[in-house]
Amino acid sequence: MSDLTRDQKLELYRFMRLNRVVEERLVNLYRQGKVVGGLYRSLGQEATSVGTAYALADGDIVGPLIRNLGVVLVMGYSPRDVMTQYMARATSPSGGKDCNLHFGRPDRGVISPISMLGALVPVMAGIALAGRMQKKNLVAMTWIGDGGTSTGAFHEGINFAAVQKLPFVVVAENNGWAYSTPFHRQTAAKSLVDKAAAYGIAGDQVDGNDVFAVYDAARRAVDRARSGGGPTLLESLTYRMKGHAEHDAQAYVPKEELEQWRRRDPLERCVGTLVASGTATETELAAIDTSISEEVDREVEAAEKSPLPSPEDALKNVYSSRIPEGEPAAVRRNS
Amino acid sequence: MSSAPHFGAEGTTPAARGQTTYVDAIREGIREEMLRDPSVFLIGEDIGVYGGAFKVTDGLIGEFGEERVIDTPISETAIVGAAVGAAMMGMRPVAEMQFIDFISCAFDMITNFAAKSRYRTGVGVPLVIRGPSGGGVHGGPFHSQNPEAYFAHTPGLKIVQPATAYDAKGLIKAAIRDDDPVLFFEHKFLYRRIKEELPAEDYVVPIGKAAVRRTGRDLTIVTYGAMVWTALEAAKTLEAEGIDAEVVDLRTLFPMDEQTVLESVSKTNKAILLHEATRTGGIGAEIAAVLSERCFEYLDGPLMRVTAPDTPVPYSPPLEEAFLPNAEKLCRAARALAAY
Numbered sequence: 118m119s120d121l122t123r124d125q126k127l128e129l130y131r132f133m134r135l136n137r138v139v140e141e142r143l144v145n146l147y148r149q150g151k152v153v154g155g156l157y158r159s160l161g162q163e164a165t166s167v168g169t170a171y172a173l174a175d176g177d178i179v180g181p182l183i184r185n186l187g188v189v190l191v192m193g194y195s196p197r198d199v200m201t202q203y204m205a206r207a208t209s210p211s212g213g214k215d216c217n218l219h220f221g222r223p224d225r226g227v228i229s230p231i232s233m234l235g236a237l238v239p240v241m242a243g244i245a246l247a248g249r250m251q252k253k254n255l256v257a258m259t260w261i262g263d264g265g266t267s268t269g270a271f272h273e274g275i276n277f278a279a280v281q282k283l284p285f286v287v288v289a290e291n292n293g294w295a296y297s298t299p300f301h302r303q304t305a306a307k308s309l310v311d312k313a314a315a316y317g318i319a320g321d322q323v324d325g326n327d328v329f330a331v332y333d334a335a336r337r338a339v340d341r342a343r344s345g346g347g348p349t350l351l352e353s354l355t356y357r358m359k360g361h362a363e364h365d366a367q368a369y370v371p372k373e374e375l376e377q378w379r380r381r382d383p384l385e386r387c388v389g390t391l392v393a394s395g396t397a398t399e400t401e402l403a404a405i406d407t408s409i410s411e412e413v414d415r416e417v418e419a420a421e422k423s424p425l426p427s428p429e430d431a432l433k434n435v436y437s438s439r440i441p442e443g444e445p446a447a448v449r450r451n452s
Numbered sequence: 453m454s455s456a457p458h459f460g461a462e463g464t465t466p467a468a469r470g471q472t473t474y475v476d477a478i479r480e481g482i483r484e485e486m487l488r489d490p491s492v493f494l495i496g497e498d499i500g501v502y503g504g505a506f507k508v509t510d511g512l513i514g515e516f517g518e519e520r521v522i523d524t525p526i527s528e529t530a531i532v533g534a535a536v537g538a539a540m541m542g543m544r545p546v547a548e549m550q551f552i553d554f555i556s557c558a559f560d561m562i563t564n565f566a567a568k569s570r571y572r573t574g575v576g577v578p579l580v581i582r583g584p585s586g587g588g589v590h591g592g593p594f595h596s597q598n599p600e601a602y603f604a605h606t607p608g609l610k611i612v613q614p615a616t617a618y619d620a621k622g623l624i625k626a627a628i629r630d631d632d633p634v635l636f637f638e639h640k641f642l643y644r645r646i647k648e649e650l651p652a653e654d655y656v657v658p659i660g661k662a663a664v665r666r667t668g669r670d671l672t673i674v675t676y677g678a679m680v681w682t683a684l685e686a687a688k689t690l691e692a693e694g695i696d697a698e699v700v701d702l703r704t705l706f707p708m709d710e711q712t713v714l715e716s717v718s719k720t721n722k723a724i725l726l727h728e729a730t731r732t733g734g735i736g737a738e739i740a741a742v743l744s745e746r747c748f749e750y751l752d753g754p755l756m757r758v759t760a761p762d763t764p765v766p767y768s769p770p771l772e773e774a775f776l777p778n779a780e781k782l783c784r785a786a787r788a789l790a791a792y
Contacts, residue, residue: 215572222575223540229573231564239530240565243537243545250493250519250543257537270529270560277530281522435571435607436707437631448714450749 121332126396129171129328130387131405133163136187137384138406138413139196143203147363151421153205154216159184161326161358162292164383166260167191168331169288169353172339173258178244180228180237180259183218184290184357188260192226196413200420213426214434234265238274238287245283245342256342258286258335263303264295266312275348279316284342286335286349290325292357297369313350325353326383329390356381472650475643477617478508478582481624482546484654486516489544492628493520495531496548505550506584506643528557532581536565539579544628549583552637553597566633567608579633582624584640585613586678586728587776591640592767598677598729598760603635604706604738610659611705613637615680617648619703622657630659639678646681662709664716668698671722671753671789674713674739676702679726679777686779686786695790705735713739714747721752722789728777731759753792758785 121129140158147156159166166187170179181188186199194210201209202220210220211229221227228244230237241259248255265271266289278285289309293300306312313320319341323334331353338349356378360367391397472480486492493516494500494509500523503510513521524531528549535545549555555562558581566577587596603609610632614620620638627634665680666687673683680701687697700716702708717723723743725736740755758777766772 211572212574220573222573223542228537228540229569229575231568233560233564236533236560236565239527239533239561240537240540242530243534243539244541245537246534247538247541247543250538251541270533273525273527273530274533276525277527277534280525434574436610437570437576447748448718448746448750 123396132167132187132191133384134406135190135409136163138409142413142417152203155362157183157362158359159186162355163187164328164331165290165325165353165355168328169335172332172335177256178226180241182230182260185260196416197420201423206423207426208423235268235270238271242274242278242283242285245285256284256339260288260290262295263291263300266309267303275316278348279318282347286338286342289352291352292355294357296361310352318347319349322352325355326381328387470649471647472617473644473647474617474620475508477621478624481621485625485628492544494546495522495535497524497550499548528554529561532558532561535579536577539577540575544578546580551595552583552585553594555599563606567606576631577633578631580627580636582636585637586639586641587765588641590769593764596765600637600705601729601734610634613677615677615701619657622655626656626659641678660704660707660709662703662712663701665701666699668696670696672698672716672720673724673726674700675726679728682779683726686782689783690786710742717743717747718750721750724756724758724785726758728760730762732762734759753789756785756789758782
């Protein structure tokens with residue numbers, strides 16, 4: 118909690134609570150059949166998303182994954198943006214073209230992920246490369262799960278970034294599970310941070326459910342990147358408290374393990390730290406919760422009123438010009 | 453191609469002086485764009501100090517430095533992935549695949565990241581991916597392929613394949629200036645076998661425009677890349693037999709210049725679709741579908757394909773010769789078609 122002001126600490130709490138509340142409302146919308154497609158939870162992982170993204174500065178660029186709701190909120194996207202995305206509305210950041218947290222633009226500091234895990238790593242390395250060429254002094258940050266670190270794209274991207282000494286932070290979010298596959302079936306390595314040594318880059322490991330520890334570790338990595346020290350692989354030890362998506366009851370997860378991690382809930386720990394250190398009272402934190410709840414109520418209402426896209430938009434924006442043709446007209450001899 | 457014909461100057465032997473080869477034309481085009489636009493940079497394996505496996509980028513690191521001519525690890529996914537990220541930031545990367553066969557290693561980055569970005573996020577990816585394709589040099593199954601059809605099936609990409617030095621320069625310049633991802637398939641057989649005098653002034657060959665390389669009355673051969681020369685060679689043989697073939701060089705495979713193809717075939721009423729790539733699901737099949745949909749009443753014969761067979765590219769010279777389309781195979785198809 119080294120360099121954080123009281124307001125910043127409360128802001129970290131606020132973003133984590135916002136992350137959780139937005140997701141709880143999304144669960145309601147999902148159960149009402151209003152979410153189009155799947156819903157991917159980040160319950161228990163809020164501290165990793167919020168603490169890492171909060172360590173960035175204006176002009177830095179992130180490439181989040183589907184469980185990094187907290188990241189896009191820190192980067193300035195609104196709950197309404199997230200809800201309209203999940204409800205496939207015309208007013209969503211992707212205009213209904215892509216789902217869930219698949220949205221972003223460089224000028225908003227966010228690069229949209231694709232579903233192929235690992236793919237963001239080389240692309241974000243390219244963001245860092247361009248930033249260096251354009252003398253922007255920016256840091257690129259992306260997230261990858263324990264499962265994603267098994268991909269070739271992860272390896273190629275991080276290796277290239279290491280060779281180029283790019284200003285790049287890769288947060289390896291070790292939440293124990295990739296869909297139903299446990300960590301030990303994903304890699305024979307003892308921990309993900311061990312991989313940093315093989316790439317010749319800095320590695321660090323942090324308690325991913327302690328938002329202040331996460332922030333401090335991320336801040337060290339970001340500072341290293343910005344000062345020319347090259348990439349960092351930061352492993353965040355956390356836990357996926359829900360299934361892969363809402364449809365998955367996670368029957369494969371040992372009950373006692375879940376219970377163990379429930380006691381390490383990142384929000385409860387944050388409240389405990391803030392109260393114990395005298396940073397805020399429980400009453401003050403409850404007031405924050407109330408304001409978030411009211412804000413999200415308004416956002417849900419607005420999102421539900423948002424229109425669906427028009428069918429003709431399906432053909433738009435494939436290319437910079439030229440609209441794809443629909444049915445071709447036959448050329449008749451005598452017409 | 454031992455006696456490559458020269459467009460527009462049949463029967464004349466071009467003088468060596470002032471002539472630019474296909475490979476030099478690509479390099480000149482890249483260099484001019486790098487001079488014109490500081491956001492253009494090159495990324496690939498052995499393209500800097502070594503100058504590229506085929507020397508396409510020879511000398512450019514000396515002129516532009518290692519920040520704009522980036523030698524990478526053997527990592528096609530990282531090359532294209534980093535290029536995609538940089539392009540999203542407003543840079544104009546030109547990524548080299550050392551042999552175009554290795555483009556499969558970057559398939560995901562091209563088809564899922566680059567191609568879909570504008571559609572799903574509104575962020576354009578002005579990226580060029582270029583490299584040597586094609587056979588005829590006994591490169592075997594992994595240094596001879598023509599993978600264009602994989603990518604023609606992916607909305608969001610543009611695909612060009614020049615047949616001449618003039619087009620190689622004009623199309624690489626157009627590709628670099630284009631705001632969409634462009635795949636630029638060079639034919640390695642042409643690199644040093646063809647040359648012509650190029651304009652001194654700046655020019656581009658627009659993406660999406662075909663060229664009629666030879667006019668004829670009896671049938672149309674629609675083709676692209678090195679096969680344009682095969683078609684012209686066959687057309688000479690056929691002319692002596694009284695068959696007057698028109699040759700359309702597509703130049704751009706997507707978006708295809710359907711208008712030029714339709715105009716030609718509605719005049720000759722017969723068409724052969726010729727390509728070096730294998731048959732099933734190839735560009736020829738797509739053209740045949742377009743002609744069937746849009747030119748049906750003009751057709752006086754079957755739409756015929758002359759392509760490589762559905763096999764990998766074999767290595768040994770007699771096997772590769774059997775695999776590749778050539779003027780003789782094309783003439784046989786043309787004679788059969790002309791008889792309708």
